[in-house]
Amino acid sequence: MSVALAPAAPPTRTACAHCGDACPDEPLHLAAEPALPFCCTGCRAVYELLAASNLCTYYRLDAHPGQKIKDLELPGRFDYLDSEEVQEQLLAFRSPTLARLTFQIPQMHCASCIWLLENLFKLNPGIGASRVNFLRKELTVSYHPADTSLKEVVQLLAAVGYEPQITLAELGAQPHPGNRRLYYQLGVAAFAFGNVMLLALPEYFSFTAQLQSLFGRFFGGLSLLLALPVLLVSARDFYRSAGQGLRQRYINLDFPISLGLTALFVTSVFEVVTGHGPGYFDSFTGLVFFMLIGKWVQQRSYDALRFDRDFTSYFPVAVTLLGPGGQEHTISVKELRPGQRIRVRHQEIVPADAVLLRGAGQIDYSFVSGESEPVPKAAGEIIYAGGRQVGAAVELEVVREVSQGYLTQLWNNPVFQKETRPTLETYANKVGRYFVGLTLLLALGAVAYWYPRSPQMALRAFTSVLVIACPCALSLATPFALGAALRVLGRRKFYLKNSAVVETLGRADTIVFDKTGTLTEVQRTAVDFMGPALSPAQQQAVAAVARHSTHPLSQRLATALPGSLLPVAGFAETPGQGISGMVAGVLVRIGAAAFTGAAPAAKPEPAAAQARVWVSFDGLAAGCFVLLNAYREGLPEVLAALGRRYQLAVLSGDNDAERERLQQLFGPRAELRFHQSPQAKLDYIARLRQQGRTVVMVGDGLNDAGALQQAAAGIAVTDVLTNFSPACDAILEAGSLAQLPTLLAFCRAALRVVLATFVLSFCYNAVGLTLAVQGRFTPIVSAILMPVSSLSVMVFATLLVRLAARRRRL
Amino acid sequence: MTIIFLLIGISLAVALTFLGAFLWAVRSGQYEDDYTPSVRMLFDDETAAEETGQPTT
Numbered sequence: 001m002s003v004a005l006a007p008a009a010p011p012t013r014t015a016c017a018h019c020g021d022a023c024p025d026e027p028l029h030l031a032a033e034p035a036l037p038f039c040c041t042g043c044r045a046v047y048e049l050l051a052a053s054n055l056c057t058y059y060r061l062d063a064h065p066g067q068k069i070k071d072l073e074l075p076g077r078f079d080y081l082d083s084e085e086v087q088e089q090l091l092a093f094r095s096p097t098l099a100r101l102t103f104q105i106p107q108m109h110c111a112s113c114i115w116l117l118e119n120l121f122k123l124n125p126g127i128g129a130s131r132v133n134f135l136r137k138e139l140t141v142s143y144h145p146a147d148t149s150l151k152e153v154v155q156l157l158a159a160v161g162y163e164p165q166i167t168l169a170e171l172g173a174q175p176h177p178g179n180r181r182l183y184y185q186l187g188v189a190a191f192a193f194g195n196v197m198l199l200a201l202p203e204y205f206s207f208t209a210q211l212q213s214l215f216g217r218f219f220g221g222l223s224l225l226l227a228l229p230v231l232l233v234s235a236r237d238f239y240r241s242a243g244q245g246l247r248q249r250y251i252n253l254d255f256p257i258s259l260g261l262t263a264l265f266v267t268s269v270f271e272v273v274t275g276h277g278p279g280y281f282d283s284f285t286g287l288v289f290f291m292l293i294g295k296w297v298q299q300r301s302y303d304a305l306r307f308d309r310d311f312t313s314y315f316p317v318a319v320t321l322l323g324p325g326g327q328e329h330t331i332s333v334k335e336l337r338p339g340q341r342i343r344v345r346h347q348e349i350v351p352a353d354a355v356l357l358r359g360a361g362q363i364d365y366s367f368v369s370g371e372s373e374p375v376p377k378a379a380g381e382i383i384y385a386g387g388r389q390v391g392a393a394v395e396l397e398v399v400r401e402v403s404q405g406y407l408t409q410l411w412n413n414p415v416f417q418k419e420t421r422p423t424l425e426t427y428a429n430k431v432g433r434y435f436v437g438l439t440l441l442l443a444l445g446a447v448a449y450w451y452p453r454s455p456q457m458a459l460r461a462f463t464s465v466l467v468i469a470c471p472c473a474l475s476l477a478t479p480f481a482l483g484a485a486l487r488v489l490g491r492r493k494f495y496l497k498n499s500a501v502v503e504t505l506g507r508a509d510t511i512v513f514d515k516t517g518t519l520t521e522v523q524r525t526a527v528d529f530m531g532p533a534l535s536p537a538q539q540q541a542v543a544a545v546a547r548h549s550t551h552p553l554s555q556r557l558a559t560a561l562p563g564s565l566l567p568v569a570g571f572a573e574t575p576g577q578g579i580s581g582m583v584a585g586v587l588v589r590i591g592a593a594a595f596t597g598a599a600p601a602a603k604p605e606p607a608a609a610q611a612r613v614w615v616s617f618d619g620l621a622a623g624c625f626v627l628l629n630a631y632r633e634g635l636p637e638v639l640a641a642l643g644r645r646y647q648l649a650v651l652s653g654d655n656d657a658e659r660e661r662l663q664q665l666f667g668p669r670a671e672l673r674f675h676q677s678p679q680a681k682l683d684y685i686a687r688l689r690q691q692g693r694t695v696v697m698v699g700d701g702l703n704d705a706g707a708l709q710q711a712a713a714g715i716a717v718t719d720v721l722t723n724f725s726p727a728c729d730a731i732l733e734a735g736s737l738a739q740l741p742t743l744l745a746f747c748r749a750a751l752r753v754v755l756a757t758f759v760l761s762f763c764y765n766a767v768g769l770t771l772a773v774q775g776r777f778t779p780i781v782s783a784i785l786m787p788v789s790s791l792s793v794m795v796f797a798t799l800l801v802r803l804a805a806r807r808r809r810l
Numbered sequence: 811m812t813i814i815f816l817l818i819g820i821s822l823a824v825a826l827t828f829l830g831a832f833l834w835a836v837r838s839g840q841y842e843d844d845y846t847p848s849v850r851m852l853f854d855d856e857t858a859a860e861e862t863g864q865p866t867t
Contacts, residue, residue: 057854111849118850134846183836191829195822214811222818 018043020064025567043068046160050116053123058116065112067161077345078158080318080330081151081166090150090166090317093142098128099150100142103157103164108137117162124148124156139164168312168333179299186292189234192226193285199223200282204780220272223281231265234288237295253432253475256439260470261287267463280467283782287472290790298479298499307497308727310416311386311408311702314367319344319351322395338398345393352385352398353405359394363387368407368702369516369653373553386702410678410706416727426503427751428478431758435471439769446773457775464777468768473761473789478503478754480797485750488805493733494743501729504713505744506751507694511642512685512707514699515652515662518717520629521734527560531623534615536562538622541583542615544568545590549579553613554590556627578614589616597621634738636665641741643667647693651676651684653703682706698740702726742808749804757797764789 014023016039027037028044032051038044043066050058058065080086093100108117114132117139121127126148130141139162143153157164199219202211238254238261245252261284268279306313318330322341333351336342341357344350350363361377368386377383383396385405402408410416443465450458482499489496496502513519534542543561546554548571571581578591589596596616614624642648648670650662656674663672673684681699685707688695697704697711700718705726708714716725719734732740768785771777835841 061853111852114846114849115853132846133843134849135843180836180841183841184833187829187832187836191825195825198821199818211811211814215814218815222822 015064016040016043016066017059018047018064018066019068020066021068040068049123049159055116055119055122058112061115062110062112065110065116067107078151078154081154082149083318083330083332085332086318086330087150094145097144097146098142099145100140101150102138102140103154103166104137105139105157105162105164106137107162108132108134108139113162116160120153120156123160124152127153166317168315168317182292182296182299185234185237186289186296188229189285189289189292192230192234193282193289196223196226196282196285199226200278200779200783203278204783216278217272217275220275220278223278224269224272227265227268227281227285230285230288231261234292235261238291250429251433251436252429253471256432256436256471257291257475259436260467260472263463263466264470267467278779280779280782283467283779283786286783286787287470287790290787290794291472291475294476294479294794297483305495305731307729307731309725310411310705310727314349314386314702315351315402316349319348333402336398336402338400340398342396342398343393344389344396346389346391348389350383350385350387350389350396352402353400354383354385354396354398356381356383357395357397359392361394362390364390366517366701407678407702410682413679413682413706415682415706415709426478426500427754427758428475431474432471435474439465439468442769442773446775449773450775461773461775464772464775465769467782468765468772468777471761471765472786473764473793474758476790476793477757477761477797480794481750481753481757481801484798484801485747485753485805488746488801488810489743492739492743492810493736494730494739495732496730497728501713502747502750503754504694504729505696506747508646508696508712508744510647510649510688510693510695512649512651512688512695512697512711514681514697514701514704514707515650515658516629516654517700518698518704519631519635519650519662521632521719526628526630527557528626528628529623530626531621534622537584538617540566541586541588541617542590544583545571545579545581545588548581549573553627554579557590557613557625560627587618589619590614593624631665632734632737638738638740639665639667642744643670649673649684649688651681651704651707653677653681678703678706682710685710698732700725739810742810746804746808746810749808750801753797753800753804756800757793760796761789761793764793 014027014037015021016023016027017036018038021039023037023039027039028041029038030036030044030048030051033047036047038047046066047059050056081090087094091099091101105117108114114134117132118130120130120141124143126144126146128142128144130139132139139157141153143150154164154166199222202215202219235258239258241252241254242258245255264280264284264287268281268284271277271279272281316333319333319336320328320343321331321336322328322343328343336352342351342354356377356379358379361381361383362374363377363383364374365387367388368384374390375387382399384407385402386407400406403412443462446461446465447458450461479499482502485502486496486499489502496505539561543558544566545568546558546561548568549555566583568581568583571579573579574591574595578589578595580587580589580591582588590613593612593614596614597619612624612626615622639648643666648666650666650670650672652672652674653676654674656672659672659674663670666672673680676684681704685695685697689710689712695711696713696715697707698715698717699708700716704714704716708716708726708728713730714728715730715732716728717732717734717737718725725731736743764785768777768781771781
């Protein structure tokens, strides 16, 4: 009988009018719009809400823009937003008539999202205006506190599917000031460059000699006036950086730049004041302008991604505190003290290490360790902070303050103090140092040669050498080559914090991987069946029953098995035990061994790492499914390619059940370590670095945060870009993991481009120096040589990087 | 030839105006979000039509 049902037509499902997901067999409908199918009551509710306010343009701008609504509206979920001190910290501006704040809304993804979020005032008249910054995924809302409250605004956002991220890190955080300074500096430099060039023009042509004699002094003075703001405003950062380097007893590339700029400016002022000539102001302003462009190219950033997140970006703002009489009130997580009792509800995060007092704990540590399986906890057991409770509310007693927890104390480690990280020894800085020594030597040599002959020539040669010593072209090589590389990598979903990371990646010799969530894919499951093989009909029956449960194991089972539309009758879920239902007249029970009536002898040894789900049909045990975490696609090829060049290692917080499989994948030389605590991971990386290795750590969870920070470059792997990822130097979308060997090879190629560009700029410097020591480095030579060298270095670096990318098909 | 002084004065004044406009644009935050306005300008301005159909919103 079930055979007849087996070839269930490949489902041609209707898409939900709101979210675009496949609808169930009998889609829900709205009384007013019977033509529109909905997949769940949540989606229908949103449509109803928007339709009531005439906001259906939302659905016309983009196909299926909606967010799937999880219809578990928990009462009191946003109650903490009514708390005075939480508001105090969240609101950017506050007065009796107006309040303004900025939310992080990672869900926004299309034009419809922007449209709806900017039309919020139609849904809640208390909202004055809302404005989206799409690249940052931010929404700035201003509302009238008299008409509405922060809680209502957040509830409205959650109701339409755009629940903002409100975490501990947002408290007291200011909206980004943005990097406006560079724009100011660029503007001033460009303005001065253009005008000074115009004024310098008569100097360069013989037919304007009369003009020059008449207006020379005036033009010179005007140029000086125009160049002054360039020195004071635009060039300020070069001087500051050089000064910083000197204080750390370290000469960086900005030192010769500052030296050259000073020489250029002082010489020009001297020439103009004494009436010798027009000076080099056009070269000076041009140099600053070009170098600022280099900075601008380099500082390309990914606004929506955060590379500096710590546990506070993940932890909640407030928690429900239980008073002595059992009354609830909300307090800020920061005020949580040991001994206090808290209540953690479904889908809330345990904010501090605590002991479970009452309730059945099912703790999901997926963000901490990458492990998707919730861990059951019984009363009296300790629950580490960072886990998310799944299921009914539990009561906990706090054991340690938030910042002192098992996980959070990792952030007290000195690696997280940014200042202690030494200045990166880049090629540019290293070359810059030799450059300074060489040019000073040449300058003195020129003085020694010329002084006996003509003291005036000696001075001229000395200043010319210092002027040409400004390694402008050299300083442009790195930003343009690495900036172009950054964009190529960004196209391949590999986002770097800044261009210096390209250099670190290019020099790496060791790669350390985390296992769960990095090598394995949390969403995908490999299912093995132990026992006599099931018929397709039986598999479909199991899938049909499993699809009805929200338990993570059932969900994984349902996605792994072939799709099924069989109707299920009498579905029942026994928490902690299993699920059952009638499919085509057969009672299917899925769950723990005892629940399905499997023989106790078949009970697995307790150490077994895999999750097992037992199945029985009509009370007859059929066997069990073993759910294995599936390794990411293409992993063997990736590891084989990487293994040829890099030393590989694995650090896993898990047990060593998969040691053999991993050793096979990684090869015999790789070091595999299991049972690693977050601190142990950090220490392991620190030891490798002490041995002089350049280590790249690839991880994903909060427990890798220390190792990611300690490594020369930390790469966080993430399935969904806007999801939380710990502080790192680069974010790699999981789908691009297969390209990692190519991406790293490209980084090495980018470094070679930098070196090649150095050679080119040295050629220009050699020409300049030859002229300089002979005292023939005149303003016109400078005015030609400097822009030509700068521009050609920019073009050369960019083109070579593009070529390298094309050769690797990136 | 003294006209040069006037001409240069004018040209500088024009250039300074543009510099001022640029600095104002940066100050008012126009360089902070260079994507959203490109989407926003494509939205139809339908508030008027809606208000007639929806008296109180």
